[in-house]
Amino acid sequence: MRGLVQRVSQAAVTVDGQIVGAIGEGLCVLVGVTHDDTEATARKLADKIWGLRVFDDDNGVMNRSVADSGGGVLIVSQFTLYGDTSAGRRPSWIKAARPEHAEPLIQVLIDQLRSLGATVATGRFRTEMQVSLVNDGPVTVLLEA
Numbered sequence: 001m002r003g004l005v006q007r008v009s010q011a012a013v014t015v016d017g018q019i020v021g022a023i024g025e026g027l028c029v030l031v032g033v034t035h036d037d038t039e040a041t042a043r044k045l046a047d048k049i050w051g052l053r054v055f056d057d058d059n060g061v062m063n064r065s066v067a068d069s070g071g072g073v074l075i076v077s078q079f080t081l082y083g084d085t086s087a088g089r090r091p092s093w094i095k096a097a098r099p100e101h102a103e104p105l106i107q108v109l110i111d112q113l114r115s116l117g118a119t120v121a122t123g124r125f126r127t128e129m130q131v132s133l134v135n136d137g138p139v140t141v142l143l144e145a
Contacts (some may be wrong), residue, residue, distance in 0.1 A: 001037045001045045001105070002081045003143040004030040005077045007054045011074045011133035013123040020129075021121035026071030027052070031109060031123035032081025033102035034095050037145075042105045045145035049073065054139050062139075066118065073113055076123040076131055077106050099126055 003029050012022035023124030029049055055064035055071070066073060079102065096102075103125050113120050123129045 001034065001041045001109075001145045002032040003045050003049055003145075004032075004051060004078070004081060005049060005054070005141045006030075006133060007136045007139035007144055008074075009136045009141045011131070013074065013076055013121075014130045014132070015124050015127045020124050021074055021076075023072030023119070023121050025069070025136070026073055026119075027054075027066050028074045028076070028131070028135075030078035030081060031106060031133075032078050032104075033097040033105050034082050035097050036103065037088055037097065037101075039105065039108045041145050042108035043112045045143060046109050046116065048143045048145060050113060050116045050118060052141065052143070054141060056083050067116065072119045072121060074111055074121045074123075074133075075106065075113070076129065077102065077125050104122045 013026035031076045050067050053065050055062040055069040079096040082096035085091050102123050
């Protein structure tokens with residue numbers, strides 16, 4: 001399971017012209033699922049997201065997590081994180097899990113973040129989404145669980 005984490009001052013997901021999820025300051029996380037991911041993998045990624053120290057402390061050092069800062073978390077399913085271009089220019093999606101496997105694991109991730117205390121907004125699975133964000137810093141980190 002992969003999470004492309006971006007520290008944001010704001011982020012939103014729109015589907016069919018309607019905002020379905022939005023946060024102010026916090027983390028926008030694009031999440032990819034592969035075939036051998038499990039509920040344990042999803043919970044591990046949630047813990048990593050919750051504890052990732054990418055927010056400045058009083059001294060301007062990235063020592064605070066979203067747990068410390070009180071920001072929101074926007075979770076957006078993103079199967080293309082498992083795109084493979086090693087054999088050419090057209091990505092292969094063979095490493096990306098099928099929706100039947102991925103969707104429940106994304107939900108476990110969301111539920112785990114909420115159980116930790118996160119305010120979580122989401123995209124909408126199996127839809128064409130438009131994601132808008134203001135990357136703060138910019139700060140972008142790839143997490144693997």
